[in-house]
Amino acid sequence: MVSSETPDSVSDFYNDSVILITGGTGFLGKVLIEKLLRVYRIKKICLIIRSKNDLDCESRLAEFFKESIFDRLHSEQPDAFKKVIPIEACFAANDLNISEANKNIIWNEVEIVFNIVASVKFNERFRDAVEINVLGTKKILDLVMETKHLKTLVHVSTLYSNCDKKFIAEKVYEQEVAYEKIMELTRSLDDMELNEMQGQLIGNMPNTYTMTKRCSEDLVNHRAHCLPAGIFRPPIVLSTYKEPVAGWTDNLYGPSGICTSVARGFVHVIHGNANKKANLVPADFCVSAMIASAWDISKRYHNRIYDHSEIPVYNYIYDKNNLTWGKYMKLVQYGLHGPLSHALW
Numbered sequence: 072m073v074s075s076e077t078p079d080s081v082s083d084f085y086n087d088s089v090i091l092i093t094g095g096t097g098f099l100g101k102v103l104i105e106k107l108l109r110v111y112r113i114k115k116i117c118l119i120i121r122s123k124n125d126l127d128c129e130s131r132l133a134e135f136f137k138e139s140i141f142d143r144l145h146s147e148q149p150d151a152f153k154k155v156i157p158i159e160a161c162f163a164a165n166d167l168n169i170s171e172a173n174k175n176i177i178w179n180e181v182e183i184v185f186n187i188v189a190s191v192k193f194n195e196r197f198r199d200a201v202e203i204n205v206l207g208t209k210k211i212l213d214l215v216m217e218t219k220h221l222k223t224l225v226h227v228s229t230l231y232s233n234c235d236k237k238f239i240a241e242k243v244y245e246q247e248v249a250y251e252k253i254m255e256l257t258r259s260l261d262d263m264e265l266n267e268m269q270g271q272l273i274g275n276m277p278n279t280y281t282m283t284k285r286c287s288e289d290l291v292n293h294r295a296h297c298l299p300a301g302i303f304r305p306p307i308v309l310s311t312y313k314e315p316v317a318g319w320t321d322n323l324y325g326p327s328g329i330c331t332s333v334a335r336g337f338v339h340v341i342h343g344n345a346n347k348k349a350n351l352v353p354a355d356f357c358v359s360a361m362i363a364s365a366w367d368i369s370k371r372y373h374n375r376i377y378d379h380s381e382i383p384v385y386n387y388i389y390d391k392n393n394l395t396w397g398k399y400m401k402l403v404q405y406g407l408h409g410p411l412s413h414a415l416w
Contacts, residue, residue, distance in 0.1 A: 077369040077370045088222075089113075090182070091185070092104065116154055117173075121159065140316070169214070184215055184225065188207055198257055200280060204283035208291065209254075216298070229304055234276070234277065243289060248272055291382070301384065304385060306388050341400070349396045352387060
């Protein structure tokens, strides 16, 4: 069942809302949860989380909130953390192993869903990439199909899900191999057979990550006729610009890792084309766009029911972006005026 009305402002849309988040313990998820708790008058966040390293989900959540990104929230709104409830789940299980009590919370209370969970390893085994990025998405869609008051579902993909194309429109492209076939092959073939077929299945895509993210878009698109769903495609996500604090990150992937390696003296030369555009965005900008897209998806769904228009897709990048990799590396030099304490050379 889908809620029939969408408020005219983003802030009103989130007032007293119950939000389900998958992948919330990841980089983008942390920034999203912090902003939702700090800025909006939400009622509850249901955070899908699993037990890990001998910690149950409640203990993991307690450790999670000790991270520095939540320092401002601890200082300004210490009671906000009570709004987050852990929903223990196991993505390896067909039904996610969510308890009946928690399923009832999801089915009877949740209005907004952010599906962020994903494997972002470029060299992930084909089977593992499919199970997380495609089957994981299917299990979440199956779960929320029973939700009574669903307003919107944001599926977070990547701008590179169609990186084999010169121009990427805001639409879902047809797959060479349909997601159903990919899932069928993953179920029926052993690892050796899958590895032998990997080149054919990936096609023009550079790795299992981009290929399976494209598959998950195809899956969401096929379910969109009965769900208020949309697809959000972020580019390369950097540390925060200013919210909740400037320069926060929890990883050294991509450009952040390169910058750190340069600053520490490990890297002196980078092979590449300095004139190519750098599709980069700060994490807090990206999360703000995700939050707004959830509202827009809800508003557009009511029209989509009647005119049978396509699922909303958001390529979060500036058409007139003039930042190149050369310019980016020159900007990085400003940070070298205050060298790291453990620089090599």
